[in-house]
Amino acid sequence: MTREEIEQLADKRYPTAKNDDASLTIIAERKGWIAGFEAGMQSVIDNLLDLKWEDEYAWHFTTALGVKYSINENDGKFILYANRVFIGKFDSLEQAKRVAFFNYKDRIEKALGL
Numbered sequence: 001m002t003r004e005e006i007e008q009l010a011d012k013r014y015p016t017a018k019n020d021d022a023s024l025t026i027i028a029e030r031k032g033w034i035a036g037f038e039a040g041m042q043s044v045i046d047n048l049l050d051l052k053w054e055d056e057y058a059w060h061f062t063t064a065l066g067v068k069y070s071i072n073e074n075d076g077k078f079i080l081y082a083n084r085v086f087i088g089k090f091d092s093l094e095q096a097k098r099v100a101f102f103n104y105k106d107r108i109e110k111a112l113g114l
Helices: 003-013 024-046 093-112
Strands: 059-062 068-074 077-082 085-090
Touching (some): 003 024, 024 093, 068 093, 085 093
Antiparallel strands (some): 077 085
């Protein structure tokens, strides 16, 4: 969500806050609501849990955003895909899982407009 969209929501919630005769209390409430909204979105990012992989041998995980991550092992390397798109080849399973997590986190940040 962009700052502009948050401002539009704030305008609906505090329709008189932008009037010339708006009280300082209403203006402060609007600013506080916007700050709280943004802090809440950032909190989602800061508190993301690790991805819970579904299978010990053909690792895969589908996110709430509909992104399906999968890791395949080939010749001792771990190949990470997101929605069947190659992300990278890694020396360890843990490294591939970490990259998947940060890819997922980045997608959520973009979806929230952060």
